Amino acid sequence: MLTPLQIDPTAVASGVNTVWVLTVSFLIFFMQPGFALLEAGQVRAKNVANVLMKNMMDWGVGVITYFLVGAGIATVAAGVTSSGSYSIGAAFAYINDPSGWVGWLFGAVFAMTAATIVSGAVAERIKFKAYVFCIVVFTAVIYPVTQGITWSGGLLAGSGYIGAALGVGYLDFAGATVVHMLGGVAGLVGAYVLGPRRGRFSSSGESQAIPGHSITFAVLGTLILCFGWYGFNVGTQATVLAAANGGLTFNGAALGRVALNTTLGMGAGGVFAGLTSAYTEGKPDPLFTANGMLAGLVAVTGAVPHVTWWGGLLLGIIAGIQTPIVFRWVVNALKIDDVCGVFAVHGSAGAIGTFLIPVFAVAGFSATQLAMQAVGVIVIAVWAIVATYVTFTVADAIFGLRVSDDDEFSGLDQSEHDFTAYPEFVEAGGAGAPSGGQAVATDGGEAE
Amino acid sequence: MSGNPDSGIKLVMAVVRPDKLSDVKRALAEAGAPSLTVTNVSGRGSQPAKTGQWRGEEYTVDLHQKVKIECVVAEIPADEVVEAIAEAAHTGEPGDGKIFVIPVESATQVRTGKEGTEAV
Numbered sequence: 001m002l003t004p005l006q007i008d009p010t011a012v013a014s015g016v017n018t019v020w021v022l023t024v025s026f027l028i029f030f031m032q033p034g035f036a037l038l039e040a041g042q043v044r045a046k047n048v049a050n051v052l053m054k055n056m057m058d059w060g061v062g063v064i065t066y067f068l069v070g071a072g073i074a075t076v077a078a079g080v081t082s083s084g085s086y087s088i089g090a091a092f093a094y095i096n097d098p099s100g101w102v103g104w105l106f107g108a109v110f111a112m113t114a115a116t117i118v119s120g121a122v123a124e125r126i127k128f129k130a131y132v133f134c135i136v137v138f139t140a141v142i143y144p145v146t147q148g149i150t151w152s153g154g155l156l157a158g159s160g161y162i163g164a165a166l167g168v169g170y171l172d173f174a175g176a177t178v179v180h181m182l183g184g185v186a187g188l189v190g191a192y193v194l195g196p197r198r199g200r201f202s203s204s205g206e207s208q209a210i211p212g213h214s215i216t217f218a219v220l221g222t223l224i225l226c227f228g229w230y231g232f233n234v235g236t237q238a239t240v241l242a243a244a245n246g247g248l249t250f251n252g253a254a255l256g257r258v259a260l261n262t263t264l265g266m267g268a269g270g271v272f273a274g275l276t277s278a279y280t281e282g283k284p285d286p287l288f289t290a291n292g293m294l295a296g297l298v299a300v301t302g303a304v305p306h307v308t309w310w311g312g313l314l315l316g317i318i319a320g321i322q323t324p325i326v327f328r329w330v331v332n333a334l335k336i337d338d339v340c341g342v343f344a345v346h347g348s349a350g351a352i353g354t355f356l357i358p359v360f361a362v363a364g365f366s367a368t369q370l371a372m373q374a375v376g377v378i379v380i381a382v383w384a385i386v387a388t389y390v391t392f393t394v395a396d397a398i399f400g401l402r403v404s405d406d407d408e409f410s411g412l413d414q415s416e417h418d419f420t421a422y423p424e425f426v427e428a429g430g431a432g433a434p435s436g437g438q439a440v441a442t443d444g445g446e447a448e
Numbered sequence: 449m450s451g452n453p454d455s456g457i458k459l460v461m462a463v464v465r466p467d468k469l470s471d472v473k474r475a476l477a478e479a480g481a482p483s484l485t486v487t488n489v490s491g492r493g494s495q496p497a498k499t500g501q502w503r504g505e506e507y508t509v510d511l512h513q514k515v516k517i518e519c520v521v522a523e524i525p526a527d528e529v530v531e532a533i534a535e536a537a538h539t540g541e542p543g544d545g546k547i548f549v550i551p552v553e554s555a556t557q558v559r560t561g562k563e564g565t566e567a568v
Contacts, residue, residue, distance in 0.1 A: 209505035281504050288503065328504055341503070 013243040021106050024235025027228050028109035032059055034225030035116045039123060041217025042287075042340045044210065046411025047124045048421035054123075057132055058116040065139040066111045067095070071104055073141060077148025081155035083164065106238070110179050111143045113232070117183025118388075120340030121191040125198075125408050128416040130399040134190070137391045143182065145387075146380055150178050156376045168369050170376035171357050173258075174236035176302030176350040177380050184298075184347025185384035188330065188338055193392040194401055196337030198408050207331050215286055222290040226266055229297050233262040233304050258304040261312030262297065265304075268316030269296015269349075273323040280324055291327070292320040295345045299353030303360070311360025318356075319349040351377045457552040457568055458526040460519045463491060464537040464545040469515050475536035476519060481529050483568075485518040495543030514545060520552060522565035 036055040040048050072092035079086025094100040115138050122131070149155035150170055155162050158169030172178050201207055212218065237258045242249045273292020277285035299319035300312050307315070326344035330336050338344075355377050358369040395401055402408075407415030414420070464472060469486065476482055490511040497510035521529055526549045533547055557567035 207505060209500075209502035209507040211500070211502040211507065277504065281501055283501075285501065285504070324504060331503075331505075 009243040009246060009248045013239075013241040013248060016241045017239055018102055020240045021235065021238050022102055024231035024238075025102075025105050025109050027231025027235065028113065029228075031109075031113055031225050031228035031232065032116065034221045034223075034228055035113075035120070037217045037221025037224060038290075039120045039221070039340055041214040041219075041221060042120070042212035043123050044411070045213040045422055046413055048213070048413065049419045050128065050412035050416050051119065051123055053128065053417060054119045054131055055116060058119060058135055059112050061132055061135045062112045062115045062139040063108055065136050066108050066144070067104065069140040070111060070144040071107055073144035074107075074148040074152050077145040078152035078154035078157075078160075079148075081149050082153055082157065082160040084153065084159060106235075107147070110175055110232075111139055111147070114143045114146075114175075114179045114183040114186075115139050117180065117342050117346050118187045118190055121187025121338045121342045122194050123339040124412065125402055126190075126194055127399055127401060127403050128412070130395040130401050133395045133399060134391055137387075138186065142186065142384070142387045142391065143179075146178050146182050146383060149379070149383075150376070156372075156379060162375060162379070163372070166368060166372050166375070168366070168372045170372055171306055171369065172302035172354050172376065173305050174233045174301045176298055176300070176354045177377055180298045180301060180346040181350030181354070181377070182380060182384050184343045184345065184350060185381050186388040187342040188336060188347060189385050189388040190392050191338045192334070192336045193389060193396070196335070197339070198405060200337045201335060205335065207335075212287075218287060219290050222293055226293060226297065229266070229301075230259070230262060233297075233301055234259045237305065254305060257309075260309055261300050261304040261307060264309065264313045265296040265300030265316035265319070265353075266293050267296070268313050269293050269299065269320040269323070272296075272317045272320030274320075276321050277324045280328075285324070288324045288327075291341055291345050292323045295319040295323045295349035298346050298349040302350070302354035303357045306357050306362060307360040308362055314360065315353045315356060318352060322348055322352065351381065455522075455552060455554060456565055457520060457522045457555050459550040459552050460517075460521060460526055460529045460533070460547065461550060462517045462519075462530075462533045462537070462545060462547040463489065463514045464517065464533070465539070465543065466513055466515045468537040468539075468544075469517075471536040472517060472533050475532040476529065479524065479528055479532040481519055481521050481524045481532075483519065487516045487518075489514050489516045493543065493546070495541075512543060520555065520568050522555075522568040 032055065036052055039051045039055065043051050071094060075091035076086065076088060079091070094104055115135055118134070118138065119131070149160060150157060150172060154160045156170035157163045163169045197210060199208060200210060234255060237251065237255050239251055240255065242251060270289050270293035273295065274284040274289035277288040296316035296319045299315040300307075303312065303315055323341070323344050326348045327341045330338050330343055355370075355373045357373060358366050361369070392401060403412060403415055462472070466488075473484070476484060491514050492510050492512070495512050497508050498512075499506045500509055501507075517533065519529055530547050530549060537544055554563065555565075555567040556563050
């Protein structure tokens with residue numbers, strides 16, 4: 001006779017769920033190479049190494065800051081803006097608590113995604129030092145406060161002051177606004193404070209195209225981002241197995257809904273951005289199509305567990321259609337040079353998608369919820385605008401925000417890193433120099 | 449004898465459409481002058497400018513992509529080579545390119561050290 005193996009279902013559920021969270025954290029990390037390629041492709045060859053450097057610093061400087069400061073600030077921000085009690089000591093207790101580190105990493109990959117979005121908007125003219133300063137502030141304060149007033153139970157959550165007043169909590173499942181709109185609005189404000197690239201607008205204010213150097217990089221980066229996004233959205237459904245009444249329940253339907261809505265939003269976003277560009281430009285535009293895939297993903301990111309399958313599809317369609325239109329509006333009406341279009345992709349798409357959650361909700365329409373969504377989007381957007389404006393203004397005062405016109409002309413690879421992304425005719429080990437004497441012979445003298 | 453302007457060596461330099469390169473190579477081989485150097489170049493001539501789009505904004509491209517073919521000849525008459533290239537690269541539309549013949553003062557083959565017509 002077989003004796004059933006005696007196991008603790010809670011331990012099994014916890015083990016499986018933790019491994020799932022780790023796995024999706026690694027997937028979300030893989031959005032970093034996606035962003036790096038996407039941004040590198042949309043800038044000119046002379047600024048590629050600088051853009052890649054900024055992306056690496058988003059991660060490196062960002063994780064250190066978010067570990068030592070940011071994650072604790074999130075808890076403090078939640079405590080200050082809700083009726084619950086909090087202590088500074090408890091907020092930072094995770095630093096010495098190994099059992100909290102998987103959860104910290106899961107939070108960190110979202111924080112770094114938000115930080116990386118800003119880089120694409122301010123590309124090709126921001127001083128490297130000033131940018132690193134902005135990353136520190138972004139991952140220490142700007143993102144953590146947003147996380148605190150939403151996911152950590154602050155201001156907009158059911159337990160926060162506004163949430164309690166309205167009687168409902170703000171819905172943003174995986175961060176369409178907490179992560180993406182925050183990054184998109186911060187990028188737009190950063191690009192505004194910074195001013196456009198030289199030559200982006202003519203002396204009479206007409207916009208002039210500055211084509212990026214590789215659509216291959218941009219589209220490949222987009223598809224890598226799409227892959228990582230499955231971790232971002234489906235992984236936020238962090239409870240795969242639930243232990244209850246001595247047994248285990250598998251949350252297959254919940255996982256299925258977020259996976260399907262993520263997929264439909266992505267597909268519809270790409271198709272409808274392509275169609276819109278074909279209508280406005282005469283031919284379907286590969287870059288807007290790629291941007292539309294991401295905008296579709298952003299739009300459903302807050303909504304995936306809450307909306308019907310056709311709601312996910314419609315959100316993707318809306319996000320795709322608005323991508324070329326909002327991008328042109330930023331350029332033509334606001335005269336802001338958002339190089340990678342991060343506001344159209346992450347900002348407006350995130351705001352629209354998250355606001356509309358109650359309209360397509362599985363649970364049915366709720367006017368109170370819709371009001372809460374509007375308030376939430378506005379609060380996060382205002383915070384992003386004010387905080388980013390102050391940060392960039394302070395960075396300007398300390399470091400100077402822009403490189404000189406000469407440096408912008410020769411490229412930031414040269415001025416900021418003494419580097420060339422695509423070197424040609426480089427001598428190996430000084431071969432080619434005259435024997436004896438100086439290293440390099442030119443008619444123009446020594447290298448500076 | 450190097451340094452002789454009447455060396456009998458000529459450089460045929462042609463700028464043609466990139467998609468005609470294969471035809472030109474075949475024609476040169478048939479004309480008995482298969483050796484050549486090819487470079488990607490951009491240039492402006494009688495071909496009208498074309499437009500490109502970046503994020504819904506048009507920009508003008510007036511420098512068109514061409515290939516430059518350089519072919520140094522001594523024994524084969526330069527005008528036969530010119531004729532072969534012209535025939536192979538012809539479409540009749542603006543932008544077919546141009547062919548120039550330039551006298552060559554001297555030639556040296558790197559491997560053998562041979563000079564003059566023998567080097568070609």
